[in-house]
Amino acid sequence: MINEHLPALIIGIPLLAAFATPLISKINDKLRNIFVIGILGATLCLVISLAFNVFNNGIFVYVMGAKSPGLTLPSGYKMPVRIILEVDGMSIFMAIITSIVSLLGAIYSWAFMHKETGKDKYYTLLLILAAGMFGMEFTGDMFNFFVFLEITSIAACGLVGFRINRGESSEAAFKTMVMYTLGALFVLFAIGILYGEYDALNIATLASRIRYTMLDKIALGLLVTGLAMKAGAVPMHMWVPDAYAEAPAPITMILVANSQASLYGLFRVCFTLYGLTISTYTLGWIIIILGVLSMFIGVTMALIQKKIKRLMAYHAISQTGYMLLGVGVGLAVLSDANALNTYGLKAMEGGIFHIMNHAMYKGLLFLTAGAVIYATGKRNLNELGGLAHKMKFTAIFFIIGAAAIAGLPPFNGFASKLIIYESVYKFNPMLSVIAMLVSILTLASFVKVFQSAFLGPEIIEVKKEPKSMIFAMLCLSVIIIAFGLFPDIVVDKIVAPAANALVNSMQYIAAILGGA
Amino acid sequence: MIDNLPFIACAILVILGLYTLTFKRNLIKIVIGLNLVESGVNLFLITLGYKSNAVAPIYTMAAKEEMVLPTPQALTLTSIVIGLATTALILSFTILIYKHYKTIDASKVRRLRE
Numbered sequence: 001m002i003n004e005h006l007p008a009l010i011i012g013i014p015l016l017a018a019f020a021t022p023l024i025s026k027i028n029d030k031l032r033n034i035f036v037i038g039i040l041g042a043t044l045c046l047v048i049s050l051a052f053n054v055f056n057n058g059i060f061v062y063v064m065g066a067k068s069p070g071l072t073l074p075s076g077y078k079m080p081v082r083i084i085l086e087v088d089g090m091s092i093f094m095a096i097i098t099s100i101v102s103l104l105g106a107i108y109s110w111a112f113m114h115k116e117t118g119k120d121k122y123y124t125l126l127l128i129l130a131a132g133m134f135g136m137e138f139t140g141d142m143f144n145f146f147v148f149l150e151i152t153s154i155a156a157c158g159l160v161g162f163r164i165n166r167g168e169s170s171e172a173a174f175k176t177m178v179m180y181t182l183g184a185l186f187v188l189f190a191i192g193i194l195y196g197e198y199d200a201l202n203i204a205t206l207a208s209r210i211r212y213t214m215l216d217k218i219a220l221g222l223l224v225t226g227l228a229m230k231a232g233a234v235p236m237h238m239w240v241p242d243a244y245a246e247a248p249a250p251i252t253m254i255l256v257a258n259s260q261a262s263l264y265g266l267f268r269v270c271f272t273l274y275g276l277t278i279s280t281y282t283l284g285w286i287i288i289i290l291g292v293l294s295m296f297i298g299v300t301m302a303l304i305q306k307k308i309k310r311l312m313a314y315h316a317i318s319q320t321g322y323m324l325l326g327v328g329v330g331l332a333v334l335s336d337a338n339a340l341n342t343y344g345l346k347a348m349e350g351g352i353f354h355i356m357n358h359a360m361y362k363g364l365l366f367l368t369a370g371a372v373i374y375a376t377g378k379r380n381l382n383e384l385g386g387l388a389h390k391m392k393f394t395a396i397f398f399i400i401g402a403a404a405i406a407g408l409p410p411f412n413g414f415a416s417k418l419i420i421y422e423s424v425y426k427f428n429p430m431l432s433v434i435a436m437l438v439s440i441l442t443l444a445s446f447v448k449v450f451q452s453a454f455l456g457p458e459i460i461e462v463k464k465e466p467k468s469m470i471f472a473m474l475c476l477s478v479i480i481i482a483f484g485l486f487p488d489i490v491v492d493k494i495v496a497p498a499a500n501a502l503v504n505s506m507q508y509i510a511a512i513l514g515g516a
Numbered sequence: 517m518i519d520n521l522p523f524i525a526c527a528i529l530v531i532l533g534l535y536t537l538t539f540k541r542n543l544i545k546i547v548i549g550l551n552l553v554e555s556g557v558n559l560f561l562i563t564l565g566y567k568s569n570a571v572a573p574i575y576t577m578a579a580k581e582e583m584v585l586p587t588p589q590a591l592t593l594t595s596i597v598i599g600l601a602t603t604a605l606i607l608s609f610t611i612l613i614y615k616h617y618k619t620i621d622a623s624k625v626r627r628l629r630e
Contacts (some may be wrong), residue, residue, distance in 0.1 A: 143591055161609055166629050167616025174543065174609040181550055181602050182537065188595060189530075189557050195588070196564040242628050300526060500629045 086140030089497030186226030233427020284332025291324030326351020351417030415487035529556030
């Protein structure tokens with residue numbers, strides 16, 4: 001019984017709980033924290049059980065409001081008329097990331113937000129943000145995707161500007177909101193164009209009808225621009241350092257997952273919606289160039305930053321480039337079966353694996369930065385020093401995160417970057433060389449942070465980091481090391497199904513339209 | 517040609533909005549620019565479903581006449597509601613910025629870059 005309704009429950013439970021949170025806050029603060037963590041924990045369990053279902057039985061379809069949840073085409077109709085949730089390997093992969101990150105964010109927030117006011121609104125927005133991300137990942141309907149995109153935008157901007165006592169927060173939130181809204185409007189415009197041409201909003205139906213006319217090219221351009229804007233790829237990256245630096249640390253971690261959810265939207269559009277009709281070579285190269293630009297500009301800007309979270313935010317842009325590079329190579333060779341099998345699919349696996357790894361180690365790094373700011377109240381690297389004396393755990397976690405982001409073995413960043421280097425080298429050696437160069441610059445930048453923040457004599461007053469913060473960071477570190485030690489298992493079990501789901505867009509369409 | 521007028525109006529609205537977003541430095545005007553783009557997109561959606569001489573798509577007690585397409589109207593309604601929420605939120609950020617910086621000139625609101 002419950003199995004049939006899993007996708008709807010995963011979106012619905014956090015959404016309903018979000019609006020119950022302010023009421024429970026009235027009773028007791030501690031009860032509210034337990035409630036939020038419990039809800040997100042339950043969602044994680046549901047996501048995992050849905051994941052088993054998807055990996056064993058293939059694509060999971062859920063029709064909202066139909067007599068039976070699997071009924072996509074009611075008698076007499078040739079096209080789906082209801083809102084359909086469609087969960088394939090890629091969607092569930094993203095949902096696993098979202099649920100882990102939001103659960104750990106809530107746990108970390110317990111101590112981190114302890115002294116702040118307005119926590120009921122904070123947790124409400126956090127749950128709405130999580131629900132919106134699940135919605136974006138599960139939906140099989142373009143307009144529905146836009147609605148969830150806007151839900152995450154509004155919740156995310158509310159959280160970026162959460163500290164209204166700082167002018168900088170409002171400034172960052174304003175900038176982010178303009179970029180998010182503009183991106184979402186581009187997406188809506190594109191959806192309008194597609195609807196006007198093909199009279200459908202369902203992704204599978206659209207994909208089966210698309211002809212690639214001039215208007216479709218415009219729509220594709222708008223979709224790629226809008227979604228890349230929200231994913232934070234260069235040259236639409238101006239909001240990323242501001243938003244990531246000003247949001248509370250656990251929110252920054254969830255914002256990273258949010259950017260990745262729009263990255264998922266970008267991949268879904270390129271592969272599923274347009275994958276059947278066009279030679280994707282040009283589109284693939286556009287994505288690759290976006291990726292290389294993001295990698296290089298992100299890391300060079302990071303080298304000159306002095307504020308700890310702003311520096312990490314520029315690295316987040318740079319790492320997004322790796323994902324775009326890996327998946328872009330797969331997209332460029334999509335129509336060439338031979339190249340796809342020899343290195344295209346491998347490159348995509350690398351790019352997709354990097355999405356998960358990035359969410360984990362970047363989350364960990366932002367949490368350590370949050371712990372540093374919590375303990376010292378300072379954001380500028382020049383004012384920090386000698387933190388390793390008091391904050392032993394944070395220092396260790398920082399080393400793990402920094403080694404993972406720089407791609408050192410045995411951490412997870414190494415595993416995914418190695419796959420990307422190897423496969424991209426066969427496509428174009430130059431790209432692989434740039435990717436390695438960026439990795440070295442990343443390492444240099446984090447060595448600088450570690451040296452100036454954690455080493456040296458004790459020069460400032462430091463509080464000890466609380467237990468809930470250590471617990472969240474420990475969970476992420478364990479995941480990072482486990483993925484780094486056993487990358488084969490992860491790639492075979494969850495990454496390969498995700499890459500295959502993107503490549504075989506025919507299956508996605510057939511799940512709705514029945515063998516069309 | 518005359519049928520395409522609404523589409524031309526959409527294009528003009530969107531381009532005006534993008535112009536405002538790029539070249540104006542007043543935060544309120546930036547919000548107005550966003551709203552212009554949004555109106556253009558909404559008008560575009562409504563135009564898609566329009567049919568001349570048709571009635572509103574309400575089935576109860578309706579005479580058997582041609583109706584305009586209801587889906588774009590539902591989409592536009594949703595999009596207007598979302599637009600209201602974003603505008604309200606972004607204007608509240610503008611108020612906060614004015615409180616902290618005593619200005620709404622975007623070229624002076626740049627503590628983050630320092």
